[in-house]
Amino acid sequence: MKKPQSVPVEQARKEFADLLDGTQHKGEFVQITRRNKPAGVIVPPDWFDTAVTALAENKELRRENADLKAAKEAL
Template identity: 30%
Template sequence: MESYKSEEVRTALKDVLNAARFEGKIAKVVRYRDPMAYVVPPEWFERACEALGVDPENPDEPPTTA
């Protein structure tokens, strides 16, 4: 996993997004050594949502119950 300072992401966002989408790489964005966000490939996010029972189009909604 690559780790980027928040100011680095501002200048390299295109590269970070392309690495996630086309190379399957995950990036951690940090500010003052604290994780602020993760950039993950779309397939990774969709699998995580499925495992959690969350709609990937509306992930802020509560999980569905089976």
């Protein structure tokens, strides 16, 4: 994955529609900065969906692992 474009919040306000077009149609990532520090990220919708699904699956796997560990320790 390539490094996201970095845009100050003031510029992002002015170019918001264009930034959304870039993420939606070109698959670009945009990092929004405030005082040269990351403040947010605009990502393509499919990437977001994939990330949310992966996080949910990871959480479930951690829960199952903790349950297995607890069961093993109870033996």
